[in-house]
Amino acid sequence: MLRDRTAELEAQLQRLTAKKDQLEHETQTQTPAPEQPAPEGELAGLRQKLAELTDTAAAVDRELAAREATARAKGEVLAVLQQFDGRCPLAPGLITCSLSGSQVAELAASLQSQTEAASQELTDLRTRAGQLQAQKKTAQGSIGDLEQELARRERARQELRTLAADIERTDQELGQAKQELACWTETPPGGEPDPGTMDSLQQGITRGREILRRLQLAEYGHQQSAQLQQDLQTLQHETAIAEHLVKALGPDGIRKGLLGARLAEFTNQLNDQLAATTEGRCQLAWQDDFTPQVTSHGHTLPLKLLSKSEQLRVGIAVQAAVARMAGLNFLAVDEVDMLDQDNRDLLTGALLTVLDQFHQVLLFCTVGEAPPPNPGLPGVKVFWVQDGTVREIKDGQPPGRTGADEQSE
Numbered sequence: 516m517l518r519d520r521t522a523e524l525e526a527q528l529q530r531l532t533a534k535k536d537q538l539e540h541e542t543q544t545q546t547p548a549p550e551q552p553a554p555e556g557e558l559a560g561l562r563q564k565l566a567e568l569t570d571t572a573a574a575v576d577r578e579l580a581a582r583e584a585t586a587r588a589k590g591e592v593l594a595v596l597q598q599f600d601g602r603c604p605l606a607p608g609l610i611t612c613s614l615s616g617s618q619v620a621e622l623a624a625s626l627q628s629q630t631e632a633a634s635q636e637l638t639d640l641r642t643r644a645g646q647l648q649a650q651k652k653t654a655q656g657s658i659g660d661l662e663q664e665l666a667r668r669e670r671a672r673q674e675l676r677t678l679a680a681d682i683e684r685t686d687q688e689l690g691q692a693k694q695e696l697a698c699w700t701e702t703p704p705g706g707e708p709d710p711g712t713m714d715s716l717q718q719g720i721t722r723g724r725e726i727l728r729r730l731q732l733a734e735y736g737h738q739q740s741a742q743l744q745q746d747l748q749t750l751q752h753e754t755a756i757a758e759h760l761v762k763a764l765g766p767d768g769i770r771k772g773l774l775g776a777r778l779a780e781f782t783n784q785l786n787d788q789l790a791a792t793t794e795g796r797c798q799l800a801w802q803d804d805f806t807p808q809v810t811s812h813g814h815t816l817p818l819k820l821l822s823k824s825e826q827l828r829v830g831i832a833v834q835a836a837v838a839r840m841a842g843l844n845f846l847a848v849d850e851v852d853m854l855d856q857d858n859r860d861l862l863t864g865a866l867l868t869v870l871d872q873f874h875q876v877l878l879f880c881t882v883g884e885a886p887p888p889n890p891g892l893p894g895v896k897v898f899w900v901q902d903g904t905v906r907e908i909k910d911g912q913p914p915g916r917t918g919a920d921e922q923s924e
Contacts, residue, residue, distance in 0.1 A: 517696040524689040531685060535678040542671050554668075558661045565654040572647040579640045586633045589626055596623040695722075781836055789832035791865035792858070799829065824853050831862070835869070844874040851880040870894055 596619055698715045789797050797811045807818045809829060818829060831848050838846050866876055889897045889908045897908040
């Protein structure tokens with residue numbers, strides 16, 4: 516094993532050294548001559564030159580724009596002069612021009628010559644601007660090439676440093692392997708080993724046993740790692756199953772799906788009844804956790820923050836919707852005296868509209884000493900309860916009285 520390891524390290528050291536030598540040779544061949552500037556200095560010079568070209572091009576562009584504006588102005592004046600008819604160009608119907616035709620022609624000829632001279636200067640300036648742009652493009656390309664070359668050289672230097680570190684590490688490992696190999700000295704044939712050889716062999720045996728112990732520990736660790744990996748996969752599988760169950764049985768799972776199938780119809784019936792008892796001021800909606808939220812007068816509040824009378828009307832609407840959907844067709848409402856007269860009228864009117872949907876509707880109310888009159892509505896009866904006795908009120912008569920009693924009085 517040591518011999519094989521030594522041979523492998525020697526071959527690896529040779530490969531690394533050959534690669535390092537080749538890379539150093541390539542780097543040296545690409546190093547500029549002493550009379551040539553270094554790439555870094557050349558790059559700085561090119562960048563300075565590019566900045567100068569940029570400034571010069573900007574100045575030429577400004578001069579070109581100014582001269583073009585002047586040429587356009589002169590051209591407009593020349594066009595006006597060439598059409599001169601003896602009247603003032605500014606106010607032809609009011610002012611007579613003092614210039615004669617020959618003077619105007621002379622002025623137009625002077626402007627014409629100036630315009631022609633300026634045209635040649637403009638052409639030269641445009642040519643100069645194009646040349647500067649071409650020089651800028653060339654300088655930018657050279658800068659890009661030099662930056663790529665410098666980056667490549669930096670990568671080569673980094674690779675050389677890495678190779679040097681690998682060579683040093685491999686050389687150290689090779690020295691250790693050779694030193695350990697020297698301890699395994701073979702016994703000469705036909706003779707007894709000397710004490711030094713025996714000590715070396717004993718040390719080799721001790722090291723070999725230590726290696727075997729470490730191998731056994733490594734094998735045990737590998738087995739433990741494999742078992743732990745298997746346990747981890749099992750736990751991950753169980754966790755995935757548990758997550759599916761949590762999702763299915765959680766608030767957004769099967770329960771929400773089953774409730775959502777009928778909750779819309781239930782909410783519609785509830786809100787219809789609630790709107791009838793509140794003149795459309797209140798509407799109920801459900802949160803994700805099925806907590807009711809009531810919107811009243813443009814404000815959304817939890818049910819527990821509503822007033823007692825509002826809670827009563829919401830409770831009546833919920834009870835009516837549950838009774839209809841469950842098929843009970845029975846409704847009993849207590850503490851109706853909590854509502855003022857207007858809201859009692861709304862409640863009575865709302866229940867009368869759905870009276871045919873229930874077998875029986877009971878309203879309980881404390882009214883004081885004076886019994887209420889019977890309104891005489893079809894299907895509606897009024898009862899007076901006092902001292903455990905229930906008496907029906909008919910035709911607006913007090914409890915316990917009849918028409919015969921009134922006639923006797």
